[in-house]
Amino acid sequence: MTAASVKHHPQPSAGVAFASELAFENIEHDYQGQQTLRGVSLIAAPGELLCLLGPSGSGKTTLLRLAAGLEEPRQGRILLNKREISGPDVFVPPEQRGVGLMFQDFALFPHMSVFENVRFGLNALSQAESKKQALVALQRVGLSDLADQFPHALSGGEQQRVALARALSPRPSVLLMDEPFSGLDSRLKDTVRDETLAILRETRATALMVTHDAEEAMRMADRIALLNDGQLVQVGTAEDLYYRPVNLFTAAFFSELNAFECTVLSGRVDTPLGIFDAPSFREGQSVSVAIRLPSVEIEVEGGNIPARIIFRRFLGVVEHIGLAVPGTEQVIQARIRAGQLKSGLRDVTLCVNEHDIMMFESGFK
Ligand code: ADP
Ligand code: MG
Secondary structure: OHHHHOOOOOOOOOOOOOOOOEEEEEEEEEEOOEEEEEEEEEEEOOOOEEEEEOOOOOOHHHHHHHHHOOOOOOEEEEEEOOEEEEEOOEEOOHHHOOEEEEOOOOOOOOOOOHHHHHHHHHOOOOHHHHHHHHHHHHHHOOOHHHOOOOHHHOOHHHHHHHHHHHHHOOOOOEEEEEOOOOOOOHHHHHHHHHHHHHHHHHHOOEEEEEEOOHHHHHHHOOEEEEEEOOEEEEEEOHHHHHHOOOOHHHHHHHOOEEEEEEEOEOOEEEEOOEEEEOOOOOOOOEEEEEEEHHHEEEEOOOOOEEEEEEEEEEOOOEEEEEEEOOOOOOOEEEEEEOOOOOOOOOEEEEEEOHHHEEEEEOOOO
């Protein structure tokens, strides 16, 4: 985060922005009386790529629109480098925030060339200067050769890069991206993500990126902010959220799980996959017990839970298995290395390592 120490530069060169800190303080927002954000406080550090992750309708786009100045919060403040840009008595209009916005559908102007699209956001500059900066931005995304083309003649990946160049050309200190890869086909995504990451690192802008895809967030983000129903659930690195989820929602967002609702009795919980100690819970407390699919081990014999295979799905490297076990109607799921079990096998045994058990207070979002 070297950009953090560079406070100001009168004439930044080569299209490098100077990263800002973007802070949300206790944001409340609603649409037509329907609350969409509740007490959201979050800080994106200078130069950081922070992913807003959450299911559809959790408030990700709303938070981005508030940062861009396309909405005003009902309550709370937004600060850019500690300067209030939105608050009870302050509202800096979008064009004065120095914040770049990239929409989900790229929103390119179809009747303008690639070059004109990128130059569009630079109309405050002189002709010569805006031309120069638009060319720098196009060069940065590797599209100089396509400057005179129109958007319809470009592939999805190229359109994405034009949108990125347009958002970056005014050298915003914060770049806001709403699901920037969702319009791309899956084979393109990996390449475009890597290119985008490289460009972001080079420009050093602080970036706030929205996605509903946990794997994409893990792949790209320095830190992830997980939202559910307008509230922040957990903020941290990919490892924090994956290995130390604060509740069942986070755990389930990052991996497929077998989950059981249990009551603590004599300091233990009795699940269809075994009895486990629950030392950090009260007697009689309701607890969600969660076990990731690869943590359910299948053995022909020798495991401690008898089970019957009810379906097998070959997925290439791994195989997804559904199992029936005594004492529950719930289908237990497992994921094993393909080829590990011989075909036609029906009766097996299961075992789960105590270390792979996750337990959470029930009903806590
Ligand atoms: P996300 O981007 O996480 O899918 P949004 O921020 O778009 O979620 O939406 C959060 C909630 O606010 C949803 O319930 C959505 O229906 C509602 N909402 C979003 N935009 C509007 C709007 N312009 N008018 C009314 N309700 C809206
Ligand atoms: Mg959205």
